[in-house]
Amino acid sequence: MNQRLDHHTLEKYENIWFGIATVMALFLFVTVLASFFSGTYPSLTGEGGHHITGVKNGRLNPKNFAATPFATPGLRQNADGTYEAFVVAKAFQFEPAVLKVPVGKPITIHVTSADVLHGYFIEGTNINTTAIPGQVSSFTTTFRRPGTLNVICNEYCGTGHHNMINGVKVEVQEP
């Protein structure tokens, strides 16, 4: 029997479908919120919530790295034992070329750029941020396995963009 669809039946299906669509959208949102709270990804510090010498509201003058810890890129251990790393992206490499970090310790990484936009993406992880001149990206993460990971620039930065690859070396600390 080939009865064609009519207005009445369709309206019923439409409403059901509309309900399903709405519930799905809300469900998606709730699941993402849940992952925020369970801390499954290294989220960026928003709107300059950190305190670094020479950096105001997350901004700094890229001509004036000398007044900031970006003058000496790399890892440092603060007086309270916490780790902070400073990375400068510039065409076409990251400084330091290899960032050495201890395994299993929370590290706050600050990234900025000396010229144009760059990407700071650590292969095989969900660490992925934009290095913007004049702005500092800060996030905290813990490397759980020793080894070397590639850091890939994934934001177009000029003719050498595809060669802008350096590394992070996760090391077991000597006691």
Added chain:
Amino acid sequence: MTTSPILSPHAARETPVISDAAYLASLKKVTQYYIVTAFLALFIGVLIGPLQALNYGGINVYDMPIIKGLLKSYYQGLSLHGVLNALVFTQFFISGFLLYLPARDLGMRINMKFAWFTYILMTVGLLTAAVPLLMNDATLLYTFYPPMEGSPVFYIGAAVMVGSSLLVVGQVVQMWMRWKRANPGRVTPLVAFMSVATWMMWAVASLGLVIEVVFLLIPWSLGWVAGVDPLISKTLFWWTGHAIVYFWVLPAYIAWYAFLPNHAGGRIVSEPLVRLTFVMFLLNSTPVGLHHQYADPNISATWKTMHMFLTFLIAIPSLLTAFSVAASLEDAARARGGRGLFGWMLKLPWGKPTFSAPVLAMVSFILGGAGGIVNASSTFAPVIHNTAWIPGHFHITVGTATTLTFMGISLWLIPHLTGKRMPSVRLASAAVWTWFIGMMVFALGMHWEGLVGVPRRALISATAQSVYRDMPIQIPQMLTAISGVILLVSAVMYFYVLFRMLLSKRVDDGEVSSPIPYSEVISPAGQNLAGASALVRFTEPLLALWGVALLLVLLMYGPVIARLFANAELVPGWRLY
């Protein structure tokens, strides 16, 4: 078995008669100019695509002498590919298509001098921007993020091109308001309604880009100001940059809703529902752009999360569309004797390119939309942000959902406008199917490479280190390379059909042989507002809804941008290409 009577189908809308033949000819001509310019841009843009696919297949062709002679670098080619396909093709096609449709649907006269002026201005903008692009003076990719600096000629040309689309908006909205005044109490016909809603959305959406280019980039590139704040510019860019994708797909939606049922032999399911869908897009597609900036510092996570929430909400009108159009197709197939839960699909006219193009485009969009939900989720986004996943994603949305639909439209629209005939249905059909298959293979390869960590926008086939050789990407690389070849074949077939058609002689009266394929409707919106359903009365005042859309954008962007301006950090420009 119910005994309810089968409702009589509501006949397809007839195009209102336009008795002034000279006017109609001129209207058709300007539309044709827009459409042909669009496809010329696509032709050049698409020819570069396979070279890029080979790159993602691990094969570097950019050192070959012929290609070296044409393109200074991979990145110049990619800038041309992105600008011509994503900005020029879409804008010209939509400006022609969505000027023509409401003018015909409402039967209104428009000022043809103004229409031609707009076309010429847009083309002048295009040609102006093209010069620096071709001279390698604007190798900025289509996002042109500062402080990478291009020639001011590029920014000026782009501003004129985008700005002139606002003149089309003005003309269409003004035409619609004249129609409203002449027809008090009437319900706006569906196709005109969808067109006006789309243009209104674009008017809200394009503001960000216009502000960025006119007030920040042009003065900076001319050296009037010392520096630029890259984050402010990027934020304004994505105000437009996300909504622009809806500007690309809404005209495809119009074809899926209004014309595809006709090509299939079915009926539009429900006009009130379609109108609701378009209002949801008008209100909701602009205040979501921060979802492109999850990886950017110094924008609060709270605002990013609000934009994420609104992004998820736009999945709803897309899901409604999937439902409605699928129901139209089922209706068509059952009318042709299709049976079974899925068996009815066999009864659809798969060999007819005006049908297969939009349907396959829609199938592609369902997959693209699913991937889009991953991109939109701020917890997943860092895994795939700026990886090859992203081009994998948007080639099955704009690169197929939109482009393939527009290709399908061209196959009836050009005969309609010119009275010429498609030279070969089989070749056109083969072009459509190979495009779809090619893009599916491409998307599989690129999504896969992206998941492994291959970045986008990179000449990975020539990287000095061994990083990509060490990644487990041999299979997806092979898929990507093969897809490039399939797509090249597809493009050659399509453009052969298109150019043969355009260059052939006029044989028919397009009004008769290839009319605008309006479809019948199961649940129409009705003629008069007084007797219409609540949904129809709620969606009719588009101008007021447009005001709400503007307000929503100001609410969702105002505080973010104000804070960025308060902390602006101007940096100098660079030219590293």
